[in-house]
Amino acid sequence: MALSPVTRRYRRYKMQRAASAAVAQALQRAPNILGMAKHRRIQVVARRIAACAASTTIKLLTPPGDASRIVYRNKRRCRVGLCMPCARVRAKEANQRIAVRLDAILAEAPQNRFIFLTVTSRNRSVAEVANMLADHERALNRFWRSNEIARAITGHVTGIEIALRGSNDAREAGVHSHTVAAVHPDYFDRKADLYLSQRRLVHLWRRALRADYNPICHVTAVPAGDNVRASLRECVKYAVAPHKLFERGNAKTVDPLVALYLADALYKRRLIRFGGVFATTRRYRAAKAMAAKPSNP
Numbered sequence: 672m673a674l675s676p677v678t679r680r681y682r683r684y685k686m687q688r689a690a691s692a693a694v695a696q697a698l699q700r701a702p703n704i705l706g707m708a709k710h711r712r713i714q715v716v717a718r719r720i721a722a723c724a725a726s727t728t729i730k731l732l733t734p735p736g737d738a739s740r741i742v743y744r745n746k747r748r749c750r751v752g753l754c755m756p757c758a759r760v761r762a763k764e765a766n767q768r769i770a771v772r773l774d775a776i777l778a779e780a781p782q783n784r785f786i787f788l789t790v791t792s793r794n795r796s797v798a799e800v801a802n803m804l805a806d807h808e809r810a811l812n813r814f815w816r817s818n819e820i821a822r823a824i825t826g827h828v829t830g831i832e833i834a835l836r837g838s839n840d841a842r843e844a845g846v847h848s849h850t851v852a853a854v855h856p857d858y859f860d861r862k863a864d865l866y867l868s869q870r871r872l873v874h875l876w877r878r879a880l881r882a883d884y885n886p887i888c889h890v891t892a893v894p895a896g897d898n899v900r901a902s903l904r905e906c907v908k909y910a911v912a913p914h915k916l917f918e919r920g921n922a923k924t925v926d927p928l929v930a931l932y933l934a935d936a937l938y939k940r941r942l943i944r945f946g947g948v949f950a951t952t953r954r955y956r957a958a959k960a961m962a963a964k965p966s967n968p
């Protein structure tokens with residue numbers, strides 16, 4: 672029997688809360704291997720996530736003769752990146768801010784086109800995940816600053832994600848990011864020479880990543896007239912898919928080491944980035960515009 676959308680959402684919420692509780696438990700059991708300062712910090716994070724999950728109530732109400740709805744209450748949001756319900760709320764808020772920016776961009780330039788870009792790097796052991804995030808961020812900065820990209824793209828929203836892979840004995844992490852980029856008005860005009868083929872993007876991303884292999888990149892144009900919001904929602908979500916946190920073959924527990932490395936990597940890290948026309952503060956956009964303008968004599 673197919674589940675109704677509200678039932679599916681209800682189950683998803685419950686699964687996310689269970690993931691948070693399991694993460695908190697795993698962190699409390701995590702060994703002290705990153706040094707005392709980080710250990711204490713992680714224990715505080717664990718308590719906050721546990722309190723957040725414990726104070727969250729999720730109910731499915733079906734008033735007689737009315738449609739079912741979910742009553743979701745959380746009085747103590749922990750706002751930790753590894754807390755799934757908090758990550759969901761944060762993504763929702765970010766999406767609302769971005770939607771406002773998108774409306775402003777489209778009000779100014781209704782014909783503005785967008786591309787959807789995914790860039791990845793090779794999997795490494797989950798113990799490396801903090802370094803991988805730092806490498807990915809630095810590579811993205813080099814990528815946006817490179818001439819060819821800066822010429823073709825007028826702004827972007829980028830969400831960085833961690834995919835957990837490998838077996839229970841050898842958990843691996845893959846870091847990748849999804850970007851919605853607004854492109855130059857002449858981007859698709861062959862004469863303008865701004866267009867970036869997938870092959871070209873692989874080359875540019877490889878250079879930015881300083882990799883000795885061709886990393887996987889994927890680019891598609893958001894069709895003209897299509898709703899860009901769906902693509903934006905795709906790049907602004909949680910950093911780690913909640914169901915992937917659980918150990919393989921045991922949908923209740925999280926590996927303490929995996930939780931530890933992830934909590935350390937995500938601690939106070941911002942995984943959603945904005946640039947150019949998508950930058951959310953007016954001051955930043957004004958400064959960018961000033962810098963891009965040729966100076967008047």
Ligand SMILES: [Zn+2]
Pocket residue numbers: 720723724747748749750751754755756757
């Ligand atoms: Zn929380």
